[in-house]
Amino acid sequence: VSNLQIYLSLGVFAAVILAIALDLIxxxxxxxxxxCALIVFGVLGGEDAGPILGIAGGPLALLFGGMVAARTLAxxxxxxxxxxxxxxxxxxxxKRFLLLLIALVAPVCAFLPNATTVILLAPIIIRVAVALxxxxxxxxxxxxxxxxSAGLLTLVGDPATFxxxxxxxxxxxxxxxxxxxxxxxxxLVLIPMLPVLFREVWRVRRPLPPVEPPxxxxxPWFALLALxxxxxxxxxxxxxxxxxxxxxxxxxxxxxxxxxxxxxxxxKVEPVDAVLRDIDWKTLVFLASIFCLVQGITKTGLLxxxxxxxxxxxxxxxxxxxxxLLVGIGALSSLLANxxxxxxxxxxxxxxxxxxxxxxxxxxxxxxxxxxxxxxxxFIAMMFGATLGGNGTLIGASANVVAAGIxxxxxxxxxxxxxLRYGLPVAAVQIAVSAFYVLVLSRLMH
Amino acid sequence: xxxxxxxxxxxxxxxxLAGLVPLSSQAxxxxxxxxxxxxxxxxxSEGIPGFSERDAAGRWDGIDVDFCRAVAxxxxxxxxKVKFVPLKASERFPALQGNAIDLLLRETTWTLGREAxxxxxxxxxxxFDAQALMVPAKAGVKALADLDGATICVEKGxxxxxxxxxxxxxxxxHFRALVLDSSAEVAEAxxxxxxxxxxxxxSQLAAARLQAPGGAQAFVILPERIxxxxxxxxxxxxxxxxxxxxxxxxxxxIAAEEVGVTRENxxxxxxxxxxxxxxxxxxxxxxxxxxxxxxxxxxxxAIESVGNYGEMFERNITRVLDLDxxxxxxxxxxxxxxxxxxx
Numbered sequence: 157v158s159n160l161q162i163y164l165s166l167g168v169f170a171a172v173i174l175a176i177a178l179d180l181i182x183x184x185x186x187x188x189x190x191x192c193a194l195i196v197f198g199v200l201g202g203e204d205a206g207p208i209l210g211i212a213g214g215p216l217a218l219l220f221g222g223m224v225a226a227r228t229l230a231x232x233x234x235x236x237x238x239x240x241x242x243x244x245x246x247x248x249x250x251k252r253f254l255l256l257l258i259a260l261v262a263p264v265c266a267f268l269p270n271a272t273t274v275i276l277l278a279p280i281i282i283r284v285a286v287a288l289x290x291x292x293x294x295x296x297x298x299x300x301x302x303x304x305s306a307g308l309l310t311l312v313g314d315p316a317t318f319x320x321x322x323x324x325x326x327x328x329x330x331x332x333x334x335x336x337x338x339x340x341x342x343x344l345v346l347i348p349m350l351p352v353l354f355r356e357v358w359r360v361r362r363p364l365p366p367v368e369p370p371x372x373x374x375x376p377w378f379a380l381l382a383l384x385x386x387x388x389x390x391x392x393x394x395x396x397x398x399x400x401x402x403x404x405x406x407x408x409x410x411x412x413x414x415x416x417x418x419x420x421x422x423x424k425v426e427p428v429d430a431v432l433r434d435i436d437w438k439t440l441v442f443l444a445s446i447f448c449l450v451q452g453i454t455k456t457g458l459l460x461x462x463x464x465x466x467x468x469x470x471x472x473x474x475x476x477x478x479x480x481l482l483v484g485i486g487a488l489s490s491l492l493a494n495x496x497x498x499x500x501x502x503x504x505x506x507x508x509x510x511x512x513x514x515x516x517x518x519x520x521x522x523x524x525x526x527x528x529x530x531x532x533x534x535f536i537a538m539m540f541g542a543t544l545g546g547n548g549t550l551i552g553a554s555a556n557v558v559a560a561g562i563x564x565x566x567x568x569x570x571x572x573x574x575x576l577r578y579g580l581p582v583a584a585v586q587i588a589v590s591a592f593y594v595l596v597l598s599r600l601m602h
Numbered sequence: 603x604x605x606x607x608x609x610x611x612x613x614x615x616x617x618x619l620a621g622l623v624p625l626s627s628q629a630x631x632x633x634x635x636x637x638x639x640x641x642x643x644x645x646x647s648e649g650i651p652g653f654s655e656r657d658a659a660g661r662w663d664g665i666d667v668d669f670c671r672a673v674a675x676x677x678x679x680x681x682x683k684v685k686f687v688p689l690k691a692s693e694r695f696p697a698l699q700g701n702a703i704d705l706l707l708r709e710t711t712w713t714l715g716r717e718a719x720x721x722x723x724x725x726x727x728x729x730f731d732a733q734a735l736m737v738p739a740k741a742g743v744k745a746l747a748d749l750d751g752a753t754i755c756v757e758k759g760x761x762x763x764x765x766x767x768x769x770x771x772x773x774x775x776h777f778r779a780l781v782l783d784s785s786a787e788v789a790e791a792x793x794x795x796x797x798x799x800x801x802x803x804x805s806q807l808a809a810a811r812l813q814a815p816g817g818a819q820a821f822v823i824l825p826e827r828i829x830x831x832x833x834x835x836x837x838x839x840x841x842x843x844x845x846x847x848x849x850x851x852x853x854x855x856i857a858a859e860e861v862g863v864t865r866e867n868x869x870x871x872x873x874x875x876x877x878x879x880x881x882x883x884x885x886x887x888x889x890x891x892x893x894x895x896x897x898x899x900x901x902x903x904a905i906e907s908v909g910n911y912g913e914m915f916e917r918n919i920t921r922v923l924d925l926d927x928x929x930x931x932x933x934x935x936x937x938x939x940x941x942x943x944x945x
Contacts, residue, residue, distance in 0.1 A: 158635070158639060159638075160638075161638070457700070464689075464697055464700065504700060510692060510693075510696050511696045511697075517720065520696065522721070
C-alpha cells in the first residue's frame with residue numbers, strides 16, 4: 157500500500173464518520189459511498205474479497221439469522237406473552253424496568269451473540285416501553301450497551317474477547333478467574349449511571365392495567381415449531397463447535413434462519429417473501445460497507461507496525477502499555493468494528509512483547525501459550541478496550557447499529573449524536589473502571 | 603466440563619479465528635508496496651562489522667547491506683533506493699511481521715522453528731556461519747579440549763547457551779558458563795578477562811575482536827565449529843512473488859561468480875557473451891523479468907550494484923573480518939554456494 161493509498165483510506169474513512177456524525181447523509185449511503193471510493197482509488201480490489209468475507213461474513217450471518225428468527229416469531233404471539241410477563245415484573249416502575257433489562261440481557265449476552273440477542277429481545281423491550289409510556293429509544297440503546305458490556309463476562313461472550321483469549325491460550329476457567337470480575341464491574345457500573353443518563357425512564361411510575369387472561373396463541377403448532385427453530389439455533393450457538401463436524405455461531409444462525417423460513421413456508425401463515433422483505437437490509441448493507449472500509453484501514457498496516465513504536469516509547473513498562481492499549485483500542489473500537497481492530501492489534505502487541513524481550517521470539521508464533529503472568533494484563537486491557545469501546549458511538553458495535561435500525565423501523569430515528577449522548581459517558585466510565593481493574597491485576601500478577 | 607470447553611475453544615481456534623490475524627501477506631503485495639513507495643525498507647543490525655555497519659559518513663556497509671542494495675537494484679533499478687532500518691535482535695521479527703520492513707537481513711539463522719512457527723521464510727543462505735570459540739592468542743589454547751573446566755562467556759538466549767553444555771558433555775568435558783544479557787556485555791567480560799573463552803557465531807567473534815583491546819591479532823578463533831548457523835534474508839510468509847524475487851537475486855549473484863560475470867564486465871557480457879542463456883539472464887530480452895514483476899535487466903542491475911557473490915564476500919567479510927570463505931565457496935570449489943539453472 158503506497159503512502160497515497162494510506163492517506164486516501166484514512167481520508168475516506170474520516171469523511172464517512174464525519175458525514176454520519178454530522179448527520180449529513182444517510183449512514184448506509186455514506187458507508188457505501190466510502191467503500192466505492194476505496195474501490196475507485198484502487199485501495200480495495202478483488203484480493204480483498206477474501207479478508208473482508210473472513211471478517212464480515214460471521215457478524216452478517218449472525219444478524220441475518222437473528223432477524224429471520226425474530227421476524228418469524230413476531231407472528232406467533234410469543235413476544236406479546238413474554239412482554240406482558242416482563243411488564244408485570246416491572247410493576248409499572250421505569251427504574252425496575254431498566255434494572256430488569258440489565259438482569260435479563262447481561263447473562264444472555266455472556267453466552268450468545270450480542271446483536272442477535274438485541275434483535276430477539278427488541279420486540280419485548282419495545283412492547284414494555286410502549287406500555288410504560290416511555291420513549292423506547294433509550295431502553296433499546298441501553299440494551300445494546302448492556303449486550304456489548306456483557307460480552308466481557310465469559311471468554312465466548314464477544315468475538316473480541318475470544319480472539320484475544322484464544323490467541324494466548326487462555327482457557328474458559330482462566331478467563332473466569334482473571335477477567336470475568338472486571339466484566340461484571342463493567343456491567344454493574346451501569347447501575348449508578350441509570351438515574352442520570354436514563355432519567356426520563358428511571359423516574360416513570362405508571363399504574364398497570366388489571367391482569368387479563370392471556371390471549372390464546374392462534375397457531376400453537378406454528379409457534380412451537382418457530383420456537384423449535386430458535387432452540388436449534390441457540391443450542392448450536394452453545395455446542396455447535398464441539399460437534400464432530402463443527403458448526404460455528406454464524407453457520408448456526410444460518411441453519412436457524414433456514415429452518416425458520418421452512419416453518420413459515422410449510423405453515424403457510426404468510427409468504428416467505430414477506431419475511432425476507434422485512435429483514436433490515438439497510439443495517440446489513442451498512443455493516444458490510446463498514447467492514448470494507450475497515451479492511452481499507454487494516455490494509456495500511458498502520459496498527460500492526462506500531463509494535464516498535466510502543467517499545468521505543470515505553471520500553472518494558474508493561475502497565476503503561478496496558479493502559480495505553482485500553483484507551484487506544486477503546487477509542488479505535490468506538491469507530492471501527494472491534495474484530496479487525498483486535499486482529500491487527502494482536503500482531504502489534506505480540507510484536508511489542510517480543511521486541512521488549514518480555515517473551516522470546518516464539519511469542520509471535522500462532523499457538524504460543526507460555527505467556528508470563530506479567531504480560532497477561534496487557535492482553536486483558538485489549539479485551540476491555542475492544543469490547544467497551546464499542547459502547548462509545550452508534551457505529552462502534554453491530555448491536556448498536558441493529559438497535560438503531562429496529563428503532564427506525566418503529567418510526568424513531570436514532571442519530572449518531574443521539575447515541576453519543578448515552579454511549580460516550582458510559583464508555584468513558586467503563587474504561588476508567590477497567591483501567592483500575594487492570595492496574596490491580598497488574599500488581600497482583602507482577 | 604472443562605474438557606468440553608477446552609475442546610470447544612480448540613475447535614473454534616482451529617476453525618480460523620486465529621486466521622484473522624494478518625500474519626501473512628498476499629502474493630505480490632510486498633513488491634507492489636516497494637514500487638509504490640519507491641524504496642526498499644531493509645531491516646539490518648545496529649552495527650555488526652562485515653554485515654551491516656554505518657561508516658563515519660553515515661553510509662551503510664556490509665554483506666547484508668549489499669544484498670539489500672542488490673534487491674533494490676533488481677526491484678527498482680536503483681541500488682540506492684533502500685531505507686535501512688537498524689534493529690535490535692529482539693525487534694527483527696516484530697518489524698517484519700508488523701510490516702515495518704520489506705526484507706530482513708540481520709544475521710538471522712534459518713531454522714525450522716522460525717519457518718514453521720513464526721511463519722517467516724528464508725529464501726536462501728547468504729552466509730554459512732557456525733558457532734565457534736574465541737580465546738586470547740597468548741593463552742596457548744589450540745583446541746576445545748584445552749578448555750576443560752574453563753569459564754566461558756555466552757550471551758543469554760543464544761543458541762550456544764542451550765547447546766554448549768551438550769557439546770562439552772558429549773566429549774567428556776566440563777565448563778562454567780558466564781551468561782550475560784547482551785553481546786556487548788559478553789565482549790566486555792571476555793576482553794577484561796572474566797572468562798577464558800567467548801562462544802558465539804564465528805562471524806560475530808570476528809567482528810567483536812575488531813574492537814578488542816590490543817587489536818584483533820591478540821585473539822584467535824578456534825578452528826572447531828559447533829552446529830550450523832546458515833544466515834540469510836527473511837521475508838513474510840505468504841508473498842510467494844517477493845520470496846521468489848529475493849531468492850533469485852541471491853542466485854543471480856552466485857551464478858554470476860560461477861560464470862565469471864563481475865561488476866565491471868556484466869553490461870558488456872549482456873551484449874557480447876556467446877552463451878544466449880547468459881545474455882538473456884543479463885537482460886538482453888526474452889528473460890524472466892516480467893514473470894518476476896521486475897525489469898528484464900534485474901539481474902544485471904543487481905550485479906552492477908554490488909558485484910557477484912565473490913566480490914561481495916571479499917569486500918565485506920574477507921577484508922573486514924579476515925575470515926576465509928569456508929563453506930561459502932562456490933560448489934565448484936568445494937563450498938555450498940550453488941545456484942539452480944537460469945532457464
